[in-house]
Amino acid sequence: MLLKGASHRTKITDDINTDYIISGRYKFKIQDPYELAKHVMEDLDPDFFSKITKGDFIVAGRNFGCGSSREQAPMSIKYAGISAVIAKSFARIFYRNCFNLGLPLIECDTDNIDDGDALEIDLDKGILKNITKSLEIKIKPFPKTMQTLLEDGGLVSHFKKHKGFGL
């Protein structure tokens, strides 16, 4: 699978928590995921949502998605049109939630990706190309369980297909 898009990177890059991704102000009262998505990363950058073109990426440093278990966090990223999040590492609950929703998380060195860089990810080859900087970055392969969940399009369709866990 090939993913193409631009990088979105905020000033803060490490320990971006789920409260930053989607504030408690919205997550409890808005049920429509498209409405929720309009507030994605708002506390870090009020214009974040308006800059996204479908297929783009969020790029961050260490421990992306730490904090609460709120699935509204990956949901608002996905419904904002982001095709993958790229970071040095992810927090555990967030990691599960994303693959359950069919949103791929790419683990790799992100020091050489700036805001606005054009990126291309070849998931089969395990390579991320930074077109703007003419660089190739190796990405960490997905564990088998995650690969299966992604191929099935997330846990809901996986569950329906296998009538339970088929992992």
Next chain:
Amino acid sequence: MGKTIAEKILSAHSGKDANAGDIVIADLDFMIGQDGTSGVAIDVFNKMEGGKVFDPSKVAIIIDHSSPSPNEGVSAIHKKIREFSKAQGISLFDIGCGVCHQITPEMGFVVPGNLVIGADSHTCTYGAINVFSTGIGSTDLAAGMISGKLWFKVPETIKFQINGKWPKGVFSKDLILKIIGDIGADGATYMATEFVGPAIEDLSVDARFTISNMAIEMGGKAGLMNADKKTIEWVRSHSKKTFTPVESDKDAKFAKTMEYDVSKLSPQIAKPHTVDNVSPIEAIEGLEIQQGFIGTCTNGRLEDLEIAAKILKGKKVNAGCRLIVAPASKSIFIEAMKKGLVQTIMDAGGVFVTPGCGPCVGTHNGVPSDGEKVLSTANRNFKGRMGNNKAEIYLGSPATVAASVIEGKIADSRKYM
């Protein structure tokens, strides 16, 4: 080779010889959701064509995050939860019952050796009574409610050996803040943690919950402790379920071991906007605050209210400051009333809100204003956490909050002991 608590519980529940790194599908003993996550879980349950919950006696939903409802959006979610719970015959704890992580052990739903999931990141709290419990998202909860199972990656474990005698005025909250400050917000990501040693054994079960509760603040999947005599008595007085405690083998393999001596510890404060930004009280004393908050699944228990009341007795909350208190459950609130703690705290100028999460997560009940500084007994001080991203949140023990609201500045509680 020997096994850790995590490996043993996941082996027993998956029927496999589970070792760190393996992926297993395991049977769940209990699962919970709260009002911030269950609405989505119910939608996913329906999308998965869930039909009936696998075993209604093993599922509970607690309405605690925005309770009672502050607006119609939340009311719609609460309604959905009430209807689902009734139709499925699962336990529902409606407004005012308390915080999910107090209700679940207090109602005797979970006992040593259990495997438990919760659609809330602080589900790791029950590790204090020897339960492997971990936070998951709404989709995982839906899958759990349908099948009674979930997949787990068997985690490695970091062991914290806690020695020494507790000095007066230093509490379990101070220890866990110190540990998180040392190891960092992602220091235990994908790993279980175990807390052992004489200083843990000296703590009450209430005080132990505070430590396990915050394992997630270093990325931990579980915050485990052994079941000693105190644990077993506590569990027996809350639950009729039978259980077998689980301990790590002597030759179990740990990712690493870290040692602490509490006798040298002073009260600790986490500063904005990350939990691992920790200072000893001496470095921050005197900083003016406008609001104190005592409550949450970390420090809203009876013992916490007792400590606060003792310090506040006969004193007044400073005129430049407010004190909000949210008991972690209705039974704690009632017990605190019987003991006169509520009277003492109110006489001092404290304000009580409904048992539940209170202002912890910023939906209502005490949202700070721009530029205000709040000292809270909660577990998170993220920017915007209490509903205003221009406010600053500091974290400390109930004793530190009580002493600080008297002075209107961050204060060392040891002088009030």
